[in-house]
Amino acid sequence: MSSIIETKGITKLYGKTRAVDEVSINVNQGDIYGLIGKNGAGKTTLMKLLLGLAVPKSGTVKLFGGADLSRSRKRIGSLIEAPALYKNQTAFENMKRFSYFAPATDDEIKSILTFVGLGNTGWKRAGQFSLGMKQRLGIAIALLGRPDVLILDEPVNGLDPAGIKEIRDVILELNSKGVTFLISSHLLDELGKIATRYGIMANGRLVEEISAAQVEEECRGCLKVVTDDSFKAFNTLAAWRRDIKAEVYGNELQIKSPVEDSSVVASLLVNAGVRVYELKAENVGLENFFIERLGR
Ligand SMILES: Nc1ncnc2c1ncn2[C@@H]1O[C@H](COP(=O)(O)OP(=O)(O)OP(=O)(O)O)[C@@H](O)[C@H]1O
Numbered sequence: 113m114s115s116i117i118e119t120k121g122i123t124k125l126y127g128k129t130r131a132v133d134e135v136s137i138n139v140n141q142g143d144i145y146g147l148i149g150k151n152g153a154g155k156t157t158l159m160k161l162l163l164g165l166a167v168p169k170s171g172t173v174k175l176f177g178g179a180d181l182s183r184s185r186k187r188i189g190s191l192i193e194a195p196a197l198y199k200n201q202t203a204f205e206n207m208k209r210f211s212y213f214a215p216a217t218d219d220e221i222k223s224i225l226t227f228v229g230l231g232n233t234g235w236k237r238a239g240q241f242s243l244g245m246k247q248r249l250g251i252a253i254a255l256l257g258r259p260d261v262l263i264l265d266e267p268v269n270g271l272d273p274a275g276i277k278e279i280r281d282v283i284l285e286l287n288s289k290g291v292t293f294l295i296s297s298h299l300l301d302e303l304g305k306i307a308t309r310y311g312i313m314a315n316g317r318l319v320e321e322i323s324a325a326q327v328e329e330e331c332r333g334c335l336k337v338v339t340d341d342s343f344k345a346f347n348t349l350a351a352w353r354r355d356i357k358a359e360v361y362g363n364e365l366q367i368k369s370p371v372e373d374s375s376v377v378a379s380l381l382v383n384a385g386v387r388v389y390e391l392k393a394e395n396v397g398l399e400n401f402f403i404e405r406l407g408r
């Protein structure tokens with residue numbers, strides 16, 4: 113699998129803040145790579161470093177396997193934070209302006225606008241667009257020049273649920289045609305629907321890089337049990353299976369070892385005199401997986 117984005121020990125300081133600290137990531141051809149982290153973790157800064165919008169203090173970036181960054185960057189479309197739009201111009205006129213950097217014919221522009229759901233905005237100016245419309249226009253601009261890679265910083269920020277789904281479909285369709293994505297988002301459930309790999313950032317550092325399959329594997333068959341006595345529940349289960357992995361969060365016990373038959377757990381607990389209020393056989397959840405790594 114060929115590497116599309118590769119950094120080695122990349123570091124960016126703002127004053128004394130290590131915004132990006134010795135980060136080595138690897139995005140492969142065809143990935144939808146989800147970058148996750150709390151506010152201030154360094155996601156946007158890392159994207160800016162990749163795009164040449166910020167200069168690293170140290171470390172290296174390779175794009176498409178090579179070190180000729182200015183040429184490679186022409187193959188990357190991006191939307192970083194809010195799109196910088198010409199407020200007094202229409203969606204089409206904005207696209208014309210930006211196509212100066214990434215050439216596109218009028219027909220191509222029209223089809224991109226239709227693709228992102230802005231086919232009917234007519235004479236409305238970008239300054240009068242809703243947040244979601246501006247975001248869509250930002251994505252449309254990123255698509256100019258038929259990029260092989262899209263770097264999208266919080267692309268569904270401000271979109272309504274229907275809009276989020278539309279952007280998801282846009283991403284999946286482009287990905288099926290071979291476009292590689294690096295996407296940051298706080299909406300873990302949403303990211304979980306599309307990402308093939310994740311990079312988890314905290315305090316400028318890359319805490320973990322993990323595939324979606326691995327995340328699923330870790331959570332499969334896990335159980336969430338709400339009882340009147342988490343510790344008694346834990347001890348009961350530990351007596352049943354000595355190697356059981358479980359964590360207590362208040363009245364909630366999260367069993368992290370796969371349990372084949374949740375009814376066995378229920379009857380064990382009830383027989384031990386523990387009141388069981390809730391027992392969920394669904395996975396402990398992508399969200400918990402990340403929260404564990406990022407801290408509560
Ligand atoms: N232009 C700047 N000048 C000074 N400090 C900055 C600048 N840009 C970012 N920082 C600092 O770098 C750190 C990382 O910021 P960054 O914007 O990359 O985080 P983020 O993960 O994108 O957060 P969010 O989820 O809120 O978008 C923060 O501590 C931030 O204050």
Ligand SMILES: [Mg+2]
Pocket residue numbers: 155156157265
């Ligand atoms: Mg950010």
